[in-house]
Amino acid sequence: MSAWHVDDGVAAAYGERRLDPVQRASVEAHAVRCKECRSVLGAGATGPTNSQRSPDLDLEHLWARVEAAVSTPEVGRSGRALLRLGVSMSDVVVTRVVAAQSRQWTMATTLVLAVTAVAAVLGPVDSAHAAFLVVAPLLPALGVAATYRLVPHGIDLLERAAPFSPARMLLWRTAYVVVTAVPVAVAVGAVVLHHPGAAVSWLLPALACTLCVAAAATWHDPVRPAAFVALAWVAVVVAWQVRDTPWAITTAPTQLVAVAVSIGAALLLHHRLASDPVPSAISGT
Amino acid sequence: MPSTVRVSHVTRRYGPVAVLDDVSFDLTPGITALLGPNGAGKTTLLGLLSTASRADEGEITVLGHRTDGPLAERTQIRRRLGFLPQEVRFPAGMTAFGFLDYIAVLKEWDDTSARHAEVRRVLALVGLDDRPTIKVRKLSGGQRRRLAFAQSLIGDPDLLILDEPTTGLDPEQRATFRATLSERARAGTVLLATHQTEDVAAVCDRVIVLVGGRVAHDGDVAGFVASARDRVWLHDRPVADAVATWRDPAGGVRSVGGTPPTGAQAAPPTVEDAYLLLVGPAAVEGAA
Numbered sequence: 001m002s003a004w005h006v007d008d009g010v011a012a013a014y015g016e017r018r019l020d021p022v023q024r025a026s027v028e029a030h031a032v033r034c035k036e037c038r039s040v041l042g043a044g045a046t047g048p049t050n051s052q053r054s055p056d057l058d059l060e061h062l063w064a065r066v067e068a069a070v071s072t073p074e075v076g077r078s079g080r081a082l083l084r085l086g087v088s089m090s091d092v093v094v095t096r097v098v099a100a101q102s103r104q105w106t107m108a109t110t111l112v113l114a115v116t117a118v119a120a121v122l123g124p125v126d127s128a129h130a131a132f133l134v135v136a137p138l139l140p141a142l143g144v145a146a147t148y149r150l151v152p153h154g155i156d157l158l159e160r161a162a163p164f165s166p167a168r169m170l171l172w173r174t175a176y177v178v179v180t181a182v183p184v185a186v187a188v189g190a191v192v193l194h195h196p197g198a199a200v201s202w203l204l205p206a207l208a209c210t211l212c213v214a215a216a217a218t219w220h221d222p223v224r225p226a227a228f229v230a231l232a233w234v235a236v237v238v239a240w241q242v243r244d245t246p247w248a249i250t251t252a253p254t255q256l257v258a259v260a261v262s263i264g265a266a267l268l269l270h271h272r273l274a275s276d277p278v279p280s281a282i283s284g285t
Numbered sequence: 286m287p288s289t290v291r292v293s294h295v296t297r298r299y300g301p302v303a304v305l306d307d308v309s310f311d312l313t314p315g316i317t318a319l320l321g322p323n324g325a326g327k328t329t330l331l332g333l334l335s336t337a338s339r340a341d342e343g344e345i346t347v348l349g350h351r352t353d354g355p356l357a358e359r360t361q362i363r364r365r366l367g368f369l370p371q372e373v374r375f376p377a378g379m380t381a382f383g384f385l386d387y388i389a390v391l392k393e394w395d396d397t398s399a400r401h402a403e404v405r406r407v408l409a410l411v412g413l414d415d416r417p418t419i420k421v422r423k424l425s426g427g428q429r430r431r432l433a434f435a436q437s438l439i440g441d442p443d444l445l446i447l448d449e450p451t452t453g454l455d456p457e458q459r460a461t462f463r464a465t466l467s468e469r470a471r472a473g474t475v476l477l478a479t480h481q482t483e484d485v486a487a488v489c490d491r492v493i494v495l496v497g498g499r500v501a502h503d504g505d506v507a508g509f510v511a512s513a514r515d516r517v518w519l520h521d522r523p524v525a526d527a528v529a530t531w532r533d534p535a536g537g538v539r540s541v542g543g544t545p546p547t548g549a550q551a552a553p554p555t556v557e558d559a560y561l562l563l564v565g566p567a568a569v570e571g572a573a
Binding site: 096103158162273 | 332386436
């Protein structure tokens with residue numbers, strides 16, 4: 001705290017509204033942290049009679065408002081956008097923390113997609129196609145696992161021991177991953193993939209992979225199912241390459257299988273979250 | 286007095302190793318200390334009681350609900366529980382207020398005004414109300430520990446589970462912590478896992494000692510200290526077969542346990558003496 005304190009003259013000027021906005025803000029910022037100066041200001045503001053006093057010179061009320069404004073964390077642009085969409089303030093707080101915890105994953109995803117795009121421009125086209133089809137559908141699934149793994153030690157225990165709905169937490173982590181990774185991946189796909197419908201064809205497989213990881217993570221740490229799903233998906237893409245059907249991902253049978261797997265995994269996830277899941281990061285015990 | 290917590294024949298294994306082996310005890314309102322050497326199973330036990338993990342065998346009932354019950358039942362426990370893990374690493378860039386705001390959201394404080402008022406209340410309880418906007422990384426180790434303690438107080442829980450809460454606190458902060466804890470114990474139940482035997486002597490009603498995953502002692506603090514009576518010695522040299530010896534400020538040597546030599550004086554025992562005698566060499570090795 002600074003050595004400067006409010007004297008009687010400043011207090012009187014403040015009470016009589018003779019300070020300019022900058023001086024006023026400076027006095028208020030100091031008074032939030034200094035009880036003595038609040039008392040001095042209170043005495044200064046009680047000079048005028050009650051009838052002369054404006055409502056905002058109720059100092060206790062004023063300090064409470066100033067303190068609240070100073071201490072409350074900034075909602076930020078994305079937070080304000082979520083609030084406008086009808087998301088509750090509590091969920092905005094959760095998304096802010098999820099974003100802070102998952103920054104490393106977001107940077108890694110952006111880097112991987114950028115490298116894929118550069119490889120597509122500079123290297124063999126077929127290799128870029130294959131690389132993108134391996135990476136893109138796995139990004140949300142790996143991202144969901146990462147958002148759980150990146151929770152700092154201790155906070156993970158507090159999250160598990162709190163009554164906050166595990167399903168709600170999973171929803172926001174998944175939403176964060178989808179919002180930060182999918183639009184970038186779709187854009188890169190539009191550049192990399194030169195085949196009708198290919199740029200968005202990976203979305204349903206991505207959904208299936210993500211739901212499989214989420215459902216399996218109600219049994220285990222999310223990393224293990226994420227690794228298993230990643231291996232399985234890589235095997236599928238390699239098989240397509242070996243059979244010389246690299247665009248099989250765009251066909252109706254592949255999309256239908258992705259839908260079926262997604263529905264099955266979603267039902268299993270719902271059952272696990274609603275019933276009695278065994279200990280895991282996602283199920284909240 | 287009704288039990289707040291009932292632990293019945295609980296076993297928890299990591300692979301083939303039983304970290305907790307057939308542990309049973311009840312907790313009633315008041316402050317109970319949980320002592321034990323490193324690796325005795327204290328943190329594992331607190332994880333089970335806080336519903337953050339689950340036992341392999343046995344039953345745990347907390348505030349009338351089973352910890353291995355359906356999610357709805359565990360949620361009932363979590364709504365009335367305050368938990369301080371042994372170590373809390375804070376998300377990067379977070380402020381003290383922001384951290385507590387997040388934990389309050391996790392504890393279902395959905396009304397923003399009420400939540401912020403509660404955050405300010407617990408910040409004041411731990412003496413951090415003058416720096417709500419400071420980044421956590423700029424706080425000292427003791428201040429971070431107080432901040433972590435503050436989150437456990439959100440909602441004035443009926444059961445407080447604290448894992449080594451005074452680590453890193455200076456004497457003044459520890460005194461404040463003890464005052465806060467004593468206040469809490471009037472209305473609720475506190476389980477305090479600690480290595481600080483002074484804290485046990487200062488505020489605890491009862492002490493449970495875990496050794497090798499089993500309950501080695503469960504009783505009131507006065508009885509625990511009395512168990513060391515006539516087993517602690519002051520002399521001018523160490524007792525050969527003592528569990529522990531150290532120089533006494535009065536000029537002699539204090540020996541805990543062992544066969545007293547001629548001329549040794551019996552010294553008034555402390556919680557630490559009783560603990561060392563109970564746990565034996567494991568306690569000395571654990572502290573090393």
